[in-house]
Amino acid sequence: MIVGVRESKARLSELVAKAEAGEEVVITVRxxxxxxxxxxxxxxxxxxxxxxAKEIRKRLKKQRPGAxxxxxxxxxxxxxxxxx
Numbered sequence: 001m002i003v004g005v006r007e008s009k010a011r012l013s014e015l016v017a018k019a020e021a022g023e024e025v026v027i028t029v030r031x032x033x034x035x036x037x038x039x040x041x042x043x044x045x046x047x048x049x050x051x052x053a054k055e056i057r058k059r060l061k062k063q064r065p066g067a068x069x070x071x072x073x074x075x076x077x078x079x080x081x082x083x084x
Contacts, residue, residue: 002026005034 008027015025025037
């Protein structure tokens with residue numbers, strides 16, 4: 001479903017309900033797609049968070065004894081940099 005920003009203001013509750021039901025809602029500004037509303041899958045959130053935690057644990061275990069310790073924040077920065 002594609003709607004303009006003005007129409008989306010008037011129908012926000014309806015559009016959210018449609019997105020929750022699985023329908024993709026695209027909001028346009030001056031005729032150009034600007035925002036896409038999709039449902040957040042609760043089942044997908046936990047594994048993603050666990051993946052980050054597992055990766056941090058794995059990298060912390062790989063550190064050599066006597067080497068400067070990496071913080072979890074620096075490991076997260078490295079992982080985020082790897083995505084781009």
